[in-house]
Amino acid sequence: xxxxxxxxxxxxxxSKTCNLPIPMSDNFFQEYLEIIxxxxxxxxxxxxxxxxxxxxxxxxxxxxxxLENGTVQEIPKHxxxxxxxxxEIAAAVNEPFGMFEPLILEDEKIKIEPIxxxxxxxxxxxxxxxxxxxxxxxxxxxxxxxxxxxxxxxDSEENLxxxxxxxxxxxxxxxxxxxxxxxxxxxxxxxxxxxxxxxEVKATIEDLPDDQIQEExxxxxxxxxDKTEDIEKHTDTVDNNEQSLNIEGIVVSETxxxxxxxxxxxxxxxxxxxxxxxxxxxxxxxxxxxxxxMLDNLISKDDAPQEIVxxxxxxxxxxxxxTTLSNSETTKSDSVYETYAQVNQSTIAAEPLxxxxxxxxxxxxxxxxxxxxxxxxxxxxxxxYGNKFFWCYIYEENRSKIKNPNLIPLGTKLTIAPREKYxxxxxxxxxxxxxxxxxxxxxx
Amino acid sequence: xxxxxxxxxxxxxFPIKKSLLESLIKETQSFIGKRLADSDSINIQGFxxxxxxxxxxxxxxxxxxGKRLLMPPHLTINFxxxxxxxxxxxxxxxxx
Numbered sequence: 001x002x003x004x005x006x007x008x009x010x011x012x013x014x015s016k017t018c019n020l021p022i023p024m025s026d027n028f029f030q031e032y033l034e035i036i037x038x039x040x041x042x043x044x045x046x047x048x049x050x051x052x053x054x055x056x057x058x059x060x061x062x063x064x065x066x067l068e069n070g071t072v073q074e075i076p077k078h079x080x081x082x083x084x085x086x087x088e089i090a091a092a093v094n095e096p097f098g099m100f101e102p103l104i105l106e107d108e109k110i111k112i113e114p115i116x117x118x119x120x121x122x123x124x125x126x127x128x129x130x131x132x133x134x135x136x137x138x139x140x141x142x143x144x145x146x147x148x149x150x151x152x153x154x155d156s157e158e159n160l161x162x163x164x165x166x167x168x169x170x171x172x173x174x175x176x177x178x179x180x181x182x183x184x185x186x187x188x189x190x191x192x193x194x195x196x197x198x199x200e201v202k203a204t205i206e207d208l209p210d211d212q213i214q215e216e217x218x219x220x221x222x223x224x225x226d227k228t229e230d231i232e233k234h235t236d237t238v239d240n241n242e243q244s245l246n247i248e249g250i251v252v253s254e255t256x257x258x259x260x261x262x263x264x265x266x267x268x269x270x271x272x273x274x275x276x277x278x279x280x281x282x283x284x285x286x287x288x289x290x291x292x293x294m295l296d297n298l299i300s301k302d303d304a305p306q307e308i309v310x311x312x313x314x315x316x317x318x319x320x321x322x323t324t325l326s327n328s329e330t331t332k333s334d335s336v337y338e339t340y341a342q343v344n345q346s347t348i349a350a351e352p353l354x355x356x357x358x359x360x361x362x363x364x365x366x367x368x369x370x371x372x373x374x375x376x377x378x379x380x381x382x383x384x385y386g387n388k389f390f391w392c393y394i395y396e397e398n399r400s401k402i403k404n405p406n407l408i409p410l411g412t413k414l415t416i417a418p419r420e421k422y423x424x425x426x427x428x429x430x431x432x433x434x435x436x437x438x439x440x441x442x443x444x
Numbered sequence: 445x446x447x448x449x450x451x452x453x454x455x456x457x458f459p460i461k462k463s464l465l466e467s468l469i470k471e472t473q474s475f476i477g478k479r480l481a482d483s484d485s486i487n488i489q490g491f492x493x494x495x496x497x498x499x500x501x502x503x504x505x506x507x508x509x510g511k512r513l514l515m516p517p518h519l520t521i522n523f524x525x526x527x528x529x530x531x532x533x534x535x536x537x538x539x540x
Contacts, residue, residue, distance in 0.1 A: 003484040010475055010486075017471045018464060028468055031457045033491045037529060038453075039445030041536045049447045050473040054523070056533060079533050081492070083523030085480070092481035093496060093519050100516030105503065 040081060052085040119167060367416040371408050384416045386426030389435040392442050393422040405442070480521055492525040 007029060014025035036054060039046035045055040062075040091098065369380055377391035385393070395405045397417040402408055425431040445453075455465055479486055480494055487493040501517045525533075 003479075003482075005479055005484060005486045007488050010472065010488075013475050014468060014471055018467055020464075020468075025468070028458050029472065031454060032469075032472060033488060035445075035450060035453050035457065037491065037532065039450065040529075041532060043445045046445045046450060047447055048450055048473070050470065051476060052521075079530070081523065081525040081529065081533070083494070083521060085477075085521045089477040089480060090521065092477065093483070093521055095481070097516055097518050100518075102516065103514040105512040105514055 050086065052083055052089065055082050055084065056080070057082055122167075366418065369414050369416055371410055371412040371414065373410060377405055377408070380414070380416065385419060385424045387432055387435070389432055389439055390422075390424050390426070392435055392439040393417060393424060395442060396422070396438075483519070488526075490526055490528050492523055492529055495522050495524065496520070497522045 007026070010029055011022055011026035014020060014028065015022045018025065020028075036046045036048075040054055040056050045053060047053045056079050058077065058079050059075075061077045064073045064075060065071075066073055085093070367384065369375075369384075377394050378388040380394055381391035382388045391405075394414060394416060395402055398412075398414045401412055401414065408414075419425070423431060424435070451465075451469065454469070455462065458465065460468075476486060476494065480496060483496045485493060485495045496519055498517060498519055502515050503512055504515055505512050
């Protein structure tokens with residue numbers, strides 16, 4: 001890069017690549033250059049394949065100004081040698097900028113149209129009969145000089161300037177009118193726009209012909225009447241001087257009904273949802289009751305007393321063995337129905353009875369005890385029945401084996417009857433009292 | 445002088461094998477081409493010098509269509525003939 005090579009470098013390269021001595025390669029290169037020079041002198045050009053073309057070009061006489069001295073120098077006609085490299089070498093040299101290509105510049109054509117032509121085009125496109133002009137102008141049959149409808153074109157520069165100013169102001173006014181109409185349409189219902197609308201109507205009425213003015217004057221009162229009717233509907237007191245305030249009241253009063261309707265819809269939806277939730281809860285509770293068996297008890301109310309009565313009858317029959325004959329059937333049934341009432345009040349209370357029945361059934365198997373030294377009937381009674389006064393029941397059960405309860409031979413095998421057989425209940429005072437009475441009777 | 449006459453005259457002046465002569469011509473041209481492609485300059489005494497010059501981007505106008513073209517920058521090979529070569533050309537002109 002930016003190295004300078006000379007003839008000797010070329011000769012060295014040739015000698016290395018072609019295995020020639022340096023003087024011989026140097027001689028070859030000198031002959032090479034000499035033939036090119038001869039070709040330029042003879043033919044004026046030398047075309048060498050793989051390198052390029054050398055060409056002699058004549059340059060015409062020129063005059064050059066010397067900037068330092070200010071003098072003009074004349075360069076006579078002369079020749080110069082140019083070299084045009086082959087495309088391959090030129091492309092290799094221009095490789096860093098090879099991606100760029102010439103770009104055609106398309107200049108914009110700007111045509112300045114005169115103002116008069118633009119104005120004529122504008123008014124030709126516009127239909128002045130249908131669209132009212134917002135600018136106050138005198139409507140008359142005679143053509144108006146210098147007006148927007150028929151501008152005097154080409155009279156003088158002052159008229160043109162005046163016409164241009166009027167034209168710009170007309171465009172601004174029409175733009176403002178369009179913006180105001182859009183805001184009125186978008187924000188209809190707001191007090192500001194309601195108050196602005198009559199003013200705009202008046203402004204347009206002034207610009208309209210008489211026929212249209214009458215129509216507008218007829219329409220505007222009806223609108224005001226409608227507004228006042230709305231005011232009377234929603235407000236009790238209507239004052240013509242305070243129309244703007246009442247109109248504000250309309251805006252405020254019109255919104256709540258929509259809100260209340262929405263609230264009703266929301267409430268109805270909430271009620272439906274609540275009903276659905278309640279039904280779901282009821283169904284789930286029923287299902288739970290069904291699976292827990294509680295529902296069966298509730299459904300079979302008629303069957304429940306019989307079962308319980310039978311159970312209690314069995315219990316009571318066992319108790320009745322140890323009780324006196326004074327307990328009649330009426331008391332039995334009363335106690336049974338009292339227990340049934342308790343069962344109805346709380347279903348849980350029925351389960352202990354069932355459990356007791358099962359316990360009784362499991363304890364029906366008798367227990368056997370053998371008399372050893374120090375073992376007495378009272379000790380056995382306390383051991384198995386919880387109270388020593390229940391020894392009489394052991395004596396009653398084993399009366400065949402025991403002749404004298406105070407003297408029992410060792411090794412005697414006694415049967416301990418289940419509690420339910422004699423209605424033994426150590427916690428029940430009556431049962432204990434019965435046992436005491438029986439023991440006293442036996443001891444006598 | 446075209447390439448055919450150039451090679452013929454070179455073969456007369458430098459009598460070696462044709463294949464060797466062709467290889468010498470080819471190596472000479474490839475050496476100059478490679479060195480110029482690497483933006484190197486070659487100075488040949490009594491003949492001239494090859495240099496690489498950068499031509500900046502510029503706008504040209506096509507006279508036929510009137511279109512203006514933005515030409516990108518590009519590198520060109522510039523050959524500056526030596527004074528002796530120019531003198532020879534000058535003398536040749538005077539002789540004619």
